[in-house]
Amino acid sequence: MKTTIGVVGLSHLGVIWSVGYASLGFDVVAYDRDPVPVDLLNAGNVFIPEPGLEEQFQGARERLTFTKNAEDLASCNYIFFARDVPYDEEGRIDLTEIEILWDNIIPHLSSGVEIIFMGQVPVGYTRKLENRIHQARPDLKFNLIYRVETLTISQAVPDFLHPDRIIVGTKQSGDTLSNGMTSVLIDPFKCPAAMCSYESAELAKSAINIYLATSVTFVNTISDLCEKVGANIQEITAAMKLDKRFSPYGYWRPGLGFAGGHLERDLMSLTKLANENDMKVELLDTIITNSKQRYQWLKAAMDQHIFSKKERPTICLWGLAYKKGTDSLHNSHCLKVFRDYIGKANIRVYDPVAKLPESFNGVEVYNDKFDALKDVDGLIILTEWDEFKTDDPKPFRDNMKDPVLIDGVHMLGTTIQRDNTVKYIGMGVPQHV
Incomplete structure (x- = not known):
């Protein structure tokens, strides 16, 4: 079966992830409810000033679809939720946009989908999110993991392609990834992977x-x-x-x-x-x-x-x-x-x-x-x-x-x-x- 990757959120993290996975040969459907980044990217305007990103985008353009329609994610086997979490001058996070995006996409998740959530959220958020999806879609078969993201501004392209390690949070310590998830999340990057619980992964991000x-x-x-x-x-x-x-x-x-x-x-x-x-x-x-x-x-x-x-x-x-x-x-x-x-x-x-x-x-x-x-x-x-x-x-x-x-x-x-x-x-x- 053809692997199609979905990406939710076209802020810095989402653009890097969309273009990065397309550059690895995957078809990517990238969604945002905000028409501005979608229209810019569809017009070929990579508005993120990251070294190497423009060249990477041009080389992968034919495998990229940018959309304002959440239902387009229904074709995706794997979905990365990659919207950067907004915060104010004092560092206080605002989850409003994150919550709205989840409300938009949950109705369109396909059975068997594997979701990779990335974002700087309070410890405990991913477990609550899993319960929320279950409550909204009781019959939906899905798997949710948390991936620690540590991109560095101005080095995001090489950080994506050559990570030092990948930290993955699962529902329970000791859980393993499916073969398909491993082929998408781990195998392309040839680096060590650390497996832990949702809470350990969320706290590891801040601890770093x-x-x-x-x-x-x-x-x-x-x-x-x-x-x-x-x-x-x-x-x-x-x-x-x-x-x-x-x-x-x-x-x-x-x-x-x-x-x-x-x-x-x-x-x-x-x-x-x-x-x-x-x-x-x-x-x-x-x-x-x-x-x-x-x-x-x-x-x-x-x-x-x-x-x-x-x-x-x-x-x-x-x-x-x-x-x-x-x-x-x-x-x-x-x-x-x-x-x-x-x-x-x-x-x-x-x-x-x-x-x-x-x-x-x-x-x-x-x-x-x-x-x-x-x-x-x-x-x-x-x-x-x-x-x-x-x-x-x-x-x-x-x-x-x-x-x-x-x-x-x-x-x-x-x-x-x-x-x-x-x-x-x-x-x-x-x-x-």
Whole structure:
């Protein structure tokens, strides 16, 4: 029997999953009740700015069907529910859209369908969902599993094609997958698979991100100590990466606080879960507090090295996006700078991908990063775009009045850090005198 895969939800996750499975040779029917992403994709417009996605889409186009009709999913043997879960600025999730989509698709599920649910939901949601489907369709034969999704923004295509592992939650610990499910979910990816219960898989998703958040908090703390005692965080982390107990692929750079909403969402979810179970988890409180305080490093550096020297300076921001590889400004650090300094400085910005809303006032947008530097009083680097990496101080000397370089993401190399003709301020890096 021909295998047709359904995908529900055409946000970032759903688009990656639809195009990804089509690129593996499967026919894919992708549904969303929102006509905008459906119409864009049917017109050939891949609106997700992921490296390699456009090429993958073009190569698999003939195997992709995008639809606004939930009944089209009736032809699918396997359905991935891949709608990203919305969340607010504080990381609180909103399941409204998720619930509406389930209401739309449950009436059209075919007997024998296997459903793979992906999404950042509270622990216990998948088990309640299974009961809900049973109640709505008592005679429907189906199987529901939870798959932990860990795509990284800007690396989503290779993350999909070459996952480190696949974590699967089933109704009971010890349950096995059908041969058909294995051929779709596991076999194409040639990686280890971890089987567990619904609840273990749901909690594993949050636990992965909280572990990463803990490592960021650790590096931030050591970075602060470096600034107090004259040590260098870059030298320390380089040495630590040589220890076989630590992964060199971990989070080793101090930062300005969490942005983008993903880690914030997991922190909020686990804090809520702990409170509901009468647990006090000091670790989560420490992580949240540390993240909220990180922006103060940037503000102190700007006030001391730029604003104390001139009443209304001209400053340049390199980077609007909350991280490289995305155009999203969700919780981006640039928004905090705008909040505190619009009206106090002439602000120029450059980002290779992200754009400010047209209605945004008080900021001058440039299309060339060095044009934006001309005669400015200070540069602030906020996003780790590869094109910002350099160890050559000359462009800064040539373009800036008195080069003050505040590097919030460690893009500038040691030659610049030690050059007497520029003033380099980096997190956890001693200032050269």
